[in-house]
Amino acid sequence: MAYAAFFIVAMIATGSALGLILRTNAIHGALFLVVNLGSIAALYLMLGAEFLAAAQVIVYAGAIMVLFVFAIMVLIPGKEETGPDPRRAARLLALPVGALLLLLLVFVIVGRLRGAPTGGPSGSVPALGRLLFTSYLFPFELTSVLLLAAMVGVLLLARRRA
Template identity: 70%
Template sequence: MQVAVFALAALIGVGSALGLVLRRNPVHGALFLVVNLGSVAVLYLTLGAQFLAAAQVIVYAGAIMVLFVFAIMMLIPGKEETGPDPRRLVRLLAIPLGVLLLLEVLLIVAARPAHPGGRARAAVGVQAIGRLLFTDYLFPFELTSV
């Protein structure tokens, strides 16, 4: 069941990311970004990272997206016809170059060993992450808030 939820959230995440990139309307793109950030939160939940899922929903899908949508609605230019597309050549080259980049990434991932040599100590649960944030990692945590 958990694998099915993970796979569904991953498919929704990839689909919404494609919708975000391929839509011309910035408001639609922002809404696809909200769906993408929500699916990332579900992925965090399936991996057992409740704190990251809550932070994802509160910070990104909530506050930042409200700001994005507000800025887009306030600053969106009028629908004006501009003539021929000045970036036609760039748009035509984007698909083959994107496929080439994807192949390069797949080759790099396939060439790496499946298991790294060492294993990092992981903090499990919200309490452990909170304790580490406010004790051992307090200075970096405060530094990121500046």
């Protein structure tokens, strides 16, 4: 049962990722990315990371994708990537190189995972909160500074030059 659920969600995730990079329309790509992020949230739930699943839906599928769709609407989709690709041969080289990268990743990482012990279920939301506010307190505070700096920087970049 767990296997069936995993394979269904994995197929949805892979298919939507392929849709993102193969469709020429950027809006379709953004919608495929929403599907992909949602399926990854489902995988987090299967792994027992409830807080991250909720944060994934709120932060990624909510905030970040709204930004993307808004930017696509501003930048007039459909006018780019028309006409023949001037560097088609070089770009087609990405497929064998990508296959090589996949083989390498699976060989190195998954090959090393085999045989090692499996830990029990880790993770409840209170434990994660306690960890964030004790061991990771300094990075947590730095994150707030980073978000503030990003906000100020975006305001500066988006300002119209007089």
